[in-house]
Amino acid sequence: MLQAVERKIEQFIADLDDKEVSALYKQLPSGKRLRAKLILKIAGSELSVIKTAAIVEMIHAASLLHDDVIDDAYTRRAKPSLNALYGNKTSIMLGDILYAKGFFELGVISPEIATIISNAVIQLSLGELKDVSLSKAFSTNTAGYLEMIYQKTASLMEASAGAAALLAGKPKEDYMIYGKNLGLAFQMIDDLLDITADEATLGKPALHDFKEGKTTLPYIYLYEALCEEGQARLRSLHTKNLTGDEQLWIKAKMQEYGIIEKAYSQAKALVEEAIALMRFRNEEVLVGIALQMIERDF
Ligand code: FPP
Ligand code: MG
Numbered sequence: 047m048l049q050a051v052e053r054k055i056e057q058f059i060a061d062l063d064d065k066e067v068s069a070l071y072k073q074l075p076s077g078k079r080l081r082a083k084l085i086l087k088i089a090g091s092e093l094s095v096i097k098t099a100a101i102v103e104m105i106h107a108a109s110l111l112h113d114d115v116i117d118d119a120y121t122r123r124a125k126p127s128l129n130a131l132y133g134n135k136t137s138i139m140l141g142d143i144l145y146a147k148g149f150f151e152l153g154v155i156s157p158e159i160a161t162i163i164s165n166a167v168i169q170l171s172l173g174e175l176k177d178v179s180l181s182k183a184f185s186t187n188t189a190g191y192l193e194m195i196y197q198k199t200a201s202l203m204e205a206s207a208g209a210a211a212l213l214a215g216k217p218k219e220d221y222m223i224y225g226k227n228l229g230l231a232f233q234m235i236d237d238l239l240d241i242t243a244d245e246a247t248l249g250k251p252a253l254h255d256f257k258e259g260k261t262t263l264p265y266i267y268l269y270e271a272l273c274e275e276g277q278a279r280l281r282s283l284h285t286k287n288l289t290g291d292e293q294l295w296i297k298a299k300m301q302e303y304g305i306i307e308k309a310y311s312q313a314k315a316l317v318e319e320a321i322a323l324m325r326f327r328n329e330e331v332l333v334g335i336a337l338q339m340i341e342r343d344f
Pocket of ligand 1: 114
C-alpha cells in the first residue's frame with residue numbers, strides 16, 4: 047500500500063505541472079515513510095487515507111529540506127542533500143512548494159484532518175526554532191530538550207496517528223499517545239545513533255549534533271555524571287570540529303558512565319507504553335512497528 051502513497055505523491059507533484067519541480071522531487075530520497083506506514087496500518091487503504099499519508103510525507107519532506115538548510119547539512123540519507131547540490135534557495139523553495147501543495151490537498155479532505163495536521167506543523171516549526179535557540183549555547187535543560195523533540199519530531203507522528211484513527215473511526219486518544227511516544231523515542235534514538243554509529247551507517251558525520259551545538263539527552267546526562275574538570279572539558283568541546291582524540295574521549299566517558307544505556311532505557315520505556323496500549327487494542331502490526339524501533343543495535 048505504501049506504493050499507492052508514492053503514486054499519490056507523484057500525482058500531486060505532477061498536478062503542479064512544473065518540469066523543474068518534478069526533476070527536483072525525483073532526486074529526494076524517499077526515506078522510511080514511517081508516518082505513512084503508521085497511517086496505513088491504523089486506517090487501511092481508502093483514498094482519503096492514501097491522500098492523508100501522501101500529504102503528511104510531503105510536509106515531512108518539506109520540513110527536512112528546510113532543516114538541512116538550517117543545519118548546514120550536506121548529506122541526507124548517505125546522499126548529497128538538495129542544498130548541497132543546488133543551494134539553499136532551491137531547497138527552501140522546493141520545501142515551500144511541497145508544503146503549500148500538501149496544505150492545499152489537506153483542505154480538500156476534511157476540516158478535522160486539516161486541523162490536526164496543521165496544528166502539528168505549527169508545533170514542528172516551533173520545535174525547530176527551539177532547536178536553533180537551544181543550540182546557541184551549551185544547555186543542560188532536560189525539560190527544554192524533551193519539549194523541543196516533542197514539538198520537532200513527535201508532534202507530526204502523534205497527529206498522523208490521530209488523523210488515521212479519525213479516518214478509521216477509532217478512538218484517537220490512544221493512537222495519539224502511541225504516535226507521540228514513538229516519535230519521542232525515534233528522536234532519542236536518532237540522537238543516540240549520532241554518537242554510537244559510524245559515518246557510513248549514519249550517512250552523515252558522527253558526533254555531528256554536538257558540533258552543530260545540539261546538547262542532546264546523552265550529552266546532558268554525561269555532563270551531569272562528569273566531575274568539574276570533565277564538565278569544563280565537555281563544555282570546551284561544544285560546537286568544535288572535534289579531533290579524533292576528542293571524539294574518543296567523549297565516547298569513552300559515555301561508556302564509563304553508562305550514558306547510552308541510560309538514554310536508551312528512557313526511549314525504551316516510551317515505546318513499551320505505546321506497545322501496551324496497542325496490545326490492549328489488538329493492534330499487533332502497530333506493536334510490531336514499535337518493537338522494530340527498539341530492537342536496533344547500538
Ligand atoms: C529534523 O531534526 C527536523 C525536523 C524533524 C523538523 C524540521 C521542521 C522545520 C524545518 C519547520 C517546518 C517547516 C515546514 C516547511 C513544514 P534533526 O536535525 O534533529 O534531524 P536530522 O538528523 O534528520 O537532520
Ligand atoms: Mg537536521
